[in-house]
Amino acid sequence: MIVNAQKYYCYILSNKNRTVIYIGYTDNLKKRNAQHKKKVGALFTKRYNIHDLIYFEEFDNKKVAKARERQLKNWHKEWKWNLIKSVNPKLETLNIN
Template sequence: MYIGVTKDLKRRIRQHKNKVHPTTFSARYNLNKLVYFEKYNSKDEALLREKRMKKWNRDRKVELIEKENPTWEDLVGKIK
């Protein structure tokens, strides 16, 4: 699982799907499906949430995803 912050989610997804940066974590593990995202009004809020979530164990992350997206559908088409 990859957790990150971006101001342009569509661009970031395109980069991951096209493996623009082939040595990154997401490229190495073929992570190219958006299954969960949150929007924040400030960069500071988003970064704080990212730091907290990165400390979570995998089970907690899976629980959060499955609460909102039980089938792990690719949500790329739902980005506004």
């Protein structure tokens, strides 16, 4: 029997100037990223024009992904930027197509 394993994601978005970040989690990163770009969903991302995906982590467990989101939201700003830059040093928008 083959079972499709559901994946969950903790992700970080930023605005064009990389001055503001948003942290969230989802079970469909591609769909959620498209929603942010269309300004559907989180009011914070609409208000600050945040839609560039700059970081994400993949998980097999929803609770773990949600816990990671909470953890990152509680981190100091500098820690968040250091984490992002550790895998995306140029802070480029990631393409998930």
